[in-house]
Amino acid sequence: MLAANDHSLPKVVSAAESDGAGDLALVVHARLCAVYKCPIPYFSEKEPLSELISALLSHRTRNAASGKAFKSLRARFPTWEEVMHADLSAIEEAIAGVTWPELKAPRIREILTAIDARAGRLSLDFLADLPTEEARSWLEQFPGIGPKTSAAVLAFSSLRMRALPVDSHHHRVAQRLGLIGPRVGLAPAHVLLLAQLPADWSAQDLYDNHEILMMHGQQVCHYRRPACGRCPLVDLCPSALVEMREP
Numbered sequence: 001m002l003a004a005n006d007h008s009l010p011k012v013v014s015a016a017e018s019d020g021a022g023d024l025a026l027v028v029h030a031r032l033c034a035v036y037k038c039p040i041p042y043f044s045e046k047e048p049l050s051e052l053i054s055a056l057l058s059h060r061t062r063n064a065a066s067g068k069a070f071k072s073l074r075a076r077f078p079t080w081e082e083v084m085h086a087d088l089s090a091i092e093e094a095i096a097g098v099t100w101p102e103l104k105a106p107r108i109r110e111i112l113t114a115i116d117a118r119a120g121r122l123s124l125d126f127l128a129d130l131p132t133e134e135a136r137s138w139l140e141q142f143p144g145i146g147p148k149t150s151a152a153v154l155a156f157s158s159l160r161m162r163a164l165p166v167d168s169h170h171h172r173v174a175q176r177l178g179l180i181g182p183r184v185g186l187a188p189a190h191v192l193l194l195a196q197l198p199a200d201w202s203a204q205d206l207y208d209n210h211e212i213l214m215m216h217g218q219q220v221c222h223y224r225r226p227a228c229g230r231c232p233l234v235d236l237c238p239s240a241l242v243e244m245r246e247p
Contacts, residue, residue, distance in 0.1 A: 024236065025179055025196035031232045032212040039204050040211040044156045048124035049080060049115070051157035052139070055149045056108055061098045069095040080122045084112040107144050114142055128159050135161065147190040155207055162203045164194045165210050169217025176221060176239035 058066040092105040127135040136150040154161035
C-alpha cells in the first residue's frame with residue numbers, strides 16, 4: 001500500500017485537480033488498479049446456476065463458511081435436480097455452517113423449482129443470450145434475488161457478463177469518497193456506480209472495479225478505524241479529514 005508522506009492532514013482536492021482527470025470514479029479506479037494489480041484474475045469458474053446458489057449461501061455469511069457449505073451441498077447432492085427434490089432437513093443439514101440455514105434451505109429449493117418451471121430446465125446458461133439488464137431482470141423476479149445477487153451471477157460465473165456487483169465493502173468506500181451519498185442504499189448504489197463508469201468498459205474492467213474497491217474496503221478502508229495514513233486515495237477522500245483528526 002502507499003503510505004502517507006508525513007503526518008499532516010491531507011488537502012482534499014477534486015479528481016481534476018489531483019490527476020488531471022474530470023471523473024472521480026476513473027481516478028479512483030486507476031489508482032487502485034495500480035495498487036491491487038489489475039486485471040484481477042476471476043475467482044470463480046462456476047456455471048451460473050451454481051454461482052447463484054453460492055451467492056444465496058453467502059448472504060450475511062463469511063466466504064470461508066459459505067464456500068464450505070456449497071461444497072458440502074454438492075457432495076451430498078451431486079445435481080441440482082437432487083437438491084430440488086430433497087427434504088428440507090437434509091438441505092439444511094448440508095448447509096449448516098451458514099447464517100440462517102433454516103431460511104436458506106427452503107429458499108434454495110423454492111428458487112430451483114421456480115427456475116425449472118420457468119426456464120423448462122435447471123440451467124441458467126441461456127442468460128448469455130440476453131442483454132445484461134434483461135438477464136438481471138429475469139433473475140430478480142425470484143424471491144431473495146436482488147441487484148447484488150443478479151450482478152454477481154452474471155459477473156462472477158462462467159457467463160462473464162458486464163455487471164457491477166456492489167458489496168458492503170465496495171459500498172462503504174464509495175460513500176466515504178463521495179461517489180454516492182451517505183444515505184444511498186445498496187440497491188440504488190448499483191445503478192449510480194455503474195453509471196459513473198464508461199459504457200464501453202469490458203466485463204473484465206467492471207469486475208476489476210468491483211474487486212479493487214472491495215479489497216480496498218477489506219484491507220485499508222475498514223468499517224472501524226480506516227487506515228487513512230496508508231491510503232492512496234487520501235487526498236480525494238472527504239472522510240479522511242474527519243478520521244485523521246481523531247486522536
